[in-house]
Amino acid sequence: MSHPHDESDSNGVSRRHALECMIWAGTGLLWTVAGGVPKSMLLTEAKAATPTGFSFLQISDSHIGFDKAANPHALDTLKEAIDKINAMPAKPAFMIHTGDITHLSKDSEFDNAAQIIGSTKLQTFYVPGEHDMIDPDQGKAYLDRYGKNTKGSGWYSFDQNGVHFIGLVNVVNLKAGGLGLLGEEQLAWLADDLRNISKSTPIVVFAHIPLWTIYPQWGWGTDDGGRVLDMLKDYGSVTVLNGHIHQIVQKVEGNMTFHTARSVAFPQPEPGKAASPGPMVVPADKLRDMLGLTSVTYTVGKHDLAIIDTTLSGN
């Protein structure tokens, strides 16, 4: 994996702004979150990349190889998501995939995913989900494909237009009774990585399992995620993008925006609304209302990144 050339114009954010977070929640509503209070208005148009910034896309949890009742055709719904991307009038700068590319880490599953995602011709930055590290060699299949220029079990950082991106891995060496885990080696690397990043540089952190605790009873959190947030608390703009839970959950705390993406494969129940997490069967005509992707736009001089979610159905 090669990292993009850093085209930073160093025109970073110097003042704190009230946070605005835009969500297109599939209903044609624009959600503006100011000071943590959501406010909705009719959506006139989704923001595209601006001349003074850039957009990137997040897809997550494609689970290629999944064929159970919740979605017997996970390959097809990934294709639909990619078709949507290919039809976009303004090309995003790149994509991130926040893990669970495959369902069982099989070579054929990785190959199918790469073929479909590759049709975008967009550079795609991956972090692994737990489903991507369960080949007999416990991660070799993923790292052979996506581990080049990464450290440890696949973490790395890169810069784009003055924004610092950090891809973290919290799905390996998990401990009994625990949640997601980053581990000491990765946290030490992160501390070192941030040493030369100014506090005014916007930060985007992405990882598979949510870095904050959403629902520990279902394992939806990261045991040492708080240590990452501590390292980032003095930065002016921090956006945390995760997957794993197959639904949108968002939170705003000070200058940190937390956002989980929908899956492109199958939905999961809301926390505590079922006996357990896992694939949720919904009526076939409702499935695509619950799958989707996320677009994030950074505008130079604006503190916040605009986050827009779209469903596969467009509803």
Next chain:
Amino acid sequence: MWKRLGIGRACACRIERSRRLFLVLGATQLLAATLLLAAARADDGASVTIDNFTFSPQTLTVAAGTTVVWKNNDDIPHLVVANDKSFRSKALDTDDSYSFTFTTPGTYNYFCGLHPHMTGTVVVK
């Protein structure tokens, strides 16, 4: 309107019943009870089922030499890993099973390598 698949109650296996039986027996019946336990296991083995991200039974007590079989009934993979790394399954897809024979008495705690909040214990007498 929405349904989840894979919701099922794990059945208590005969070993557990046998164990309760064992508790009410006098010490003089020890040998007979042990034989009874062994016979129960020979019939249907010692099994742990995985339903709704839960190992059942959570704690399984077996005699040394018993082969324990884990079966995944969920429509998501799970992976059985001993805390002390003494055993580890491959990823178990739906309906896949994993067997491990416990030869040494002791308490073996294990968890799911994919969903580590799932934990269980095998006690080997």
